[in-house]
Amino acid sequence: xxxxxxxxxxSGSPGQSISISCTGTSRDIGTYNYVSWYQQHPGKAPKLxxxxxxxxxxxxxxxxxxxxxxxxxxxTVFGLQAEDEADYYCTSYATTHYVFGTGTKVTVL
Amino acid sequence: QVQLQESGPGLVKPSETLSxxxxxxxxxxxxxxxxxxxxxxxxxxxxxxxxxxxxxxTSYNPSFKSRVTVSIDTSRSxxxxxxxxxxxxxxxxxxxxxxxxxxxxDMWGQGxxxxxxx
Numbered sequence: 001x002x003x004x005x006x007x008x009x010x011s012g013s014p015g016q017s018i019s020i021s022c023t024g025t026s027r028d029i030g031t032y033n034y035v036s037w038y039q040q041h042p043g044k045a046p047k048l049x050x051x052x053x054x055x056x057x058x059x060x061x062x063x064x065x066x067x068x069x070x071x072x073x074x075x076t077v078f079g080l081q082a083e084d085e086a087d088y089y090c091t092s093y094a095t096t097h098y099v100f101g102t103g104t105k106v107t108v109l
Numbered sequence: 110q111v112q113l114q115e116s117g118p119g120l121v122k123p124s125e126t127l128s129x130x131x132x133x134x135x136x137x138x139x140x141x142x143x144x145x146x147x148x149x150x151x152x153x154x155x156x157x158x159x160x161x162x163x164x165x166x167t168s169y170n171p172s173f174k175s176r177v178t179v180s181i182d183t184s185r186s187x188x189x190x191x192x193x194x195x196x197x198x199x200x201x202x203x204x205x206x207x208x209x210x211x212x213x214x215d216m217w218g219q220g221x222x223x224x225x226x227x
Binding site for chain 2: 003032034036038045046047048051052057089091093096097098099100102103
């Protein structure tokens with residue numbers, strides 16, 4: 001199975017908003033509302049920030065918002081902060097297995 | 110709090126078998142979650158390897174074909190990964206991860222680097 005496609009990089013100044021796309025197929029994102037997003041700082045394990053397309057785990061700031069349309073999911077970070085600089089990955093369930101996105105490096109200018 | 114800790118050799122020779130164990134503490138491994146192994150390398154990014162449920166149900170990434178086995182020992186609160194016939198491409202950081210019913214990976218171990226080299 002192929003990885004989900006994400007832009008390699010995204011950037012913004014503090015206070016700005018950025019969006020990251022995650023494109024899959026009708027076999028994964030297009031069929032299942034089991035899309036999740038992860039934030040990973042260097043040398044650390046990924047951290048869950050969005051599950052079931054748009055839900056935020058306890059403790060995740062509401063600056064993180066996500067949605068899905070067709071075969072594409074999106075993550076938006078509002079009011080960018082320095083600590084948001086990290087790698088971001090999407091993933092989707094795809095009938096008995098999981099597929100990850102290629103990852104997006106977010107830089108806070 | 111929930112903690113997952115990977116353990117196992119950091120160096121494995123080509124063609125041999127990689128074996129890792131994940132100890133789970135602060136949470137019952139017999140609860141209704143799945144337990145997964147995920148790896149990460151610069152070349153291949155994040156890859157889901159396989160998952161196990163305390164009922165014994167397992168699922169695997171087809172890319173690993175018959176090389177992988179994930180098992181669980183509820184009495185010892187741990188689950189394990191076995192990957193046979195390893196090659197340099199299997200060099201990666203391996204994470205053990207708790208998986209929600211909604212297919213999200215909500216708790217991760219710190220990860221352990223496994224290098225395949227002679």
